[in-house]
Amino acid sequence: MTSPLQRKLKISGPTVVTANRLADGISVWLTATGGWSETIAQAAVGTTSDEVLRLLDIAHADEITAVGAYPAPAILAADGTPQPANLRERIRVTGPTISLPGAA
Amino acid sequence: MYVYDEFDRTFLQERVAEFRDQVARRLSGELNEEEFKPLRLMNGVYLQLHAYMLRVCIPYGTLSSQQLRALGAVARKYDRGYGHFTTRQNIQFNWIKLNELPDAMADLAKVGIHGLQTSGNCIRNTTTDPWAGAAADEVEDPRLYAEVIRQWSTLHPEFTYLPRKFKIAITAAKHDRAAIRVHDIGLRLHKRDGETGFEVMVGGGLGRSPFIGKTIKDFLPKEHLLSYLEAVLRTYNLGGRRDNIYKARIKIQVHEMGAEAFAKKVEAEWAEIRDGALKLDEAALDAIRDRFQIPDLEALDDQPAELASALATDDAFARWHANSVAPHKAKGHAIVTLSLKPVGAPPGDATADQMDAIADLADQYAYGEIRVAHEQNLTFPYVRQKDLPALWAKLKAIGVATPNVGLLTDIISCPGLDYCSLANTRSIPIAQKLTERFADEARIADIGRLHVNISGCINACGHHHVGHIGILGVEKKDEEFFQITLGGKGNSKARIGELIGPAVAESEIVDVVESLVDTYLNLRTSPAETFVAAVERLGIEPFKERAYAPR
Numbered sequence: 001m002t003s004p005l006q007r008k009l010k011i012s013g014p015t016v017v018t019a020n021r022l023a024d025g026i027s028v029w030l031t032a033t034g035g036w037s038e039t040i041a042q043a044a045v046g047t048t049s050d051e052v053l054r055l056l057d058i059a060h061a062d063e064i065t066a067v068g069a070y071p072a073p074a075i076l077a078a079d080g081t082p083q084p085a086n087l088r089e090r091i092r093v094t095g096p097t098i099s100l101p102g103a104a
Numbered sequence: 105m106y107v108y109d110e111f112d113r114t115f116l117q118e119r120v121a122e123f124r125d126q127v128a129r130r131l132s133g134e135l136n137e138e139e140f141k142p143l144r145l146m147n148g149v150y151l152q153l154h155a156y157m158l159r160v161c162i163p164y165g166t167l168s169s170q171q172l173r174a175l176g177a178v179a180r181k182y183d184r185g186y187g188h189f190t191t192r193q194n195i196q197f198n199w200i201k202l203n204e205l206p207d208a209m210a211d212l213a214k215v216g217i218h219g220l221q222t223s224g225n226c227i228r229n230t231t232t233d234p235w236a237g238a239a240a241d242e243v244e245d246p247r248l249y250a251e252v253i254r255q256w257s258t259l260h261p262e263f264t265y266l267p268r269k270f271k272i273a274i275t276a277a278k279h280d281r282a283a284i285r286v287h288d289i290g291l292r293l294h295k296r297d298g299e300t301g302f303e304v305m306v307g308g309g310l311g312r313s314p315f316i317g318k319t320i321k322d323f324l325p326k327e328h329l330l331s332y333l334e335a336v337l338r339t340y341n342l343g344g345r346r347d348n349i350y351k352a353r354i355k356i357q358v359h360e361m362g363a364e365a366f367a368k369k370v371e372a373e374w375a376e377i378r379d380g381a382l383k384l385d386e387a388a389l390d391a392i393r394d395r396f397q398i399p400d401l402e403a404l405d406d407q408p409a410e411l412a413s414a415l416a417t418d419d420a421f422a423r424w425h426a427n428s429v430a431p432h433k434a435k436g437h438a439i440v441t442l443s444l445k446p447v448g449a450p451p452g453d454a455t456a457d458q459m460d461a462i463a464d465l466a467d468q469y470a471y472g473e474i475r476v477a478h479e480q481n482l483t484f485p486y487v488r489q490k491d492l493p494a495l496w497a498k499l500k501a502i503g504v505a506t507p508n509v510g511l512l513t514d515i516i517s518c519p520g521l522d523y524c525s526l527a528n529t530r531s532i533p534i535a536q537k538l539t540e541r542f543a544d545e546a547r548i549a550d551i552g553r554l555h556v557n558i559s560g561c562i563n564a565c566g567h568h569h570v571g572h573i574g575i576l577g578v579e580k581k582d583e584e585f586f587q588i589t590l591g592g593k594g595n596s597k598a599r600i601g602e603l604i605g606p607a608v609a610e611s612e613i614v615d616v617v618e619s620l621v622d623t624y625l626n627l628r629t630s631p632a633e634t635f636v637a638a639v640e641r642l643g644i645e646p647f648k649e650r651a652y653a654p655r
Binding site (some may be wrong): 022023024026087091098102 | 152154453456521582
């Protein structure tokens with residue numbers, strides 16, 4: 001029987017951990033060294049539940065840098081670089097899909 | 105304009121200082137996110153998809169030119185040079201950094217504005233008619249009572265942790281321009297036997313469970329406004345559900361109890377407190393009334409020569425005048441709506457430069473006062489008719505004179521997935537494409553009154569349920585689809601729109617809307633029959649048939 005305290009996380013493919021940076025709210029991704037990067041390409045990739053839970057533990061322990069960490073599905077480019085796997089995450093990577101008012 | 109007294113000014117400064125300390129403690133790690141989040145929300149600070157978002161309260165939608173300039177300055181100094189006016193008469197800044205928020209708030213506090221009551225489970229900013237004080241069809245200026253409610257509700261100790269957010273709207277006009285029937289409490293000011301009072305509606309709201317508010321009191325004498333509101337809020341605070349966030353709004357409580365049973369509970373509570381400290385006397389109302397600065401309008405005649413000449417000689421001006429200018433209760437004056445819906449732009453956005461220019465024009469032509477409408481437009485409530493041609497030329501030059509007010513391209517839209525962390529789909533690009541498809545001003549004028557509302561998720565911030573055409577974004581396997589409802593209305597005859605069928609793909613939605621409009625044009629009895637009237641007469645079937653026909 002599974003303990004209710006045992007955490008579950010269903011991982012179905014390459015997954016990165018992303019959050020918003022505390023100071024300015026911009027999207028950041030957890031790197032393999034436990035830091036945060038503004039580009040998803042430098043994100044650490046987990047492929048199993050245990051790996052992603054470990055990444056989330058690292059992320060949650062650093063809430064003074066980034067907040068609201070969560071696992072996000074990724075796809076891997078030919079060179080293994082992670083890229084966003086859905087529209088929401090693509091928008092978080094590239095910003096609004098519209099021209100901002102007043103932009104040249 | 106209501107002018108804050110020393111108490112209000114001191115309170116705002118203290119609040120900014122408190123928030124500055126909270127931010128410093130968060131950045132130092134003294135406060136963790138769980139502790140900080142409710143504190144920032146109490147000041148209107150959200151964390152969205154890409155950045156912090158500051159929602160600034162514009163009490164009952166009334167701004168002075170000085171305040172609008174301050175908003176423009178915040179947009180320029182702390183944000184990316186623009187702001188977004190919302191359906192609750194507020195403004196949002198999308199890109200503010202956490203450590204700069206206290207400075208931005210301090211700048212706003214200097215002109216008496218803030219982010220209180222724009223977030224969290226409290227009584228939110230009371231909204232009202234953007235034409236208040238100017239409309240020819242109103243009983244009296246409802247902002248007096250909106251300000252009474254503001255003073256009662258701000259930091260109300262008993263109602264700071266309600267089951268969910270709580271929104272009140274008030275109108276005093278025959279035509280409801282505040283969508284009061286889709287608010288938690290809707291108040292309609294009217295007169296009975298010479299006495300002023302309120303019809304009180306409760307339990308309206310949109311979101312995932314839309315309801316039209318139900319009248320629980322036909323006539324509440326004005327002196328009892330606060331005691332009765334307190335009784336309603338107390339009934340909700342004690343009985344509203346806290347076990348399920350999706351069932352925590354008062355609309356669910358009223359629906360589950362029944363309006364009659366809810367009203368009985370309110371009456372019982374009210375009987376205990378109605379003649380207590382909350383009873384409003386004339387002296388209290390006068391004290392608040394005296395702090396409103398009402399412009400001393402000139403004695404003028406209607407249809408001055410300058411206006412008649414421009415109407416006769418300039419078709420573009422005449423089209424704008426017919427669309428964006430409304431009758432005023434004072435002769436020789438007019439109410440002017442500034443469209444924030446230019447073709448191809450995000451609905452409700454204004455740049456800092458536009459805000460400055462609008463503030464200058466308000467000073468020059470509109471007694472320095474601006475209103476925010478829930479349709480995400482701005483209004484000048486006091487304009488001399490003789491100034492309309494000159495004002496139009498200047499509004500046009502800054503891009504806020506598109507003659508589409510109330511027409512198809514006057515789209516109400518939420519920010520959607522381009523900004524919002526809750527959204528499932530984008531909204532703004534759909535609005536942009538629709539405005540481009542229907543860019544022809546003569547065409548939309550011929551189509552006539554048609555409200556299109558777009559929401560990027562079921563939370564319904566774009567009020568799609570009450571759009572004549574409502575569009576709701578849903579995500580299926582990472583693709584954007586859009587459900588369509590027809591026949592919704594947010595006015596005094598409010599009703600929830602009817603779903604016409606399966607969601608359509610993003611690539612088809614503009615074509616589908618166009619086919620709905622073409623169906624209407626083919627079937628209307630005359631141009632006098634509006635789109636929504638045709639839907640009511642015909643039902644959704646003929647529209648549905650065309651919407652899903654092969655193209």
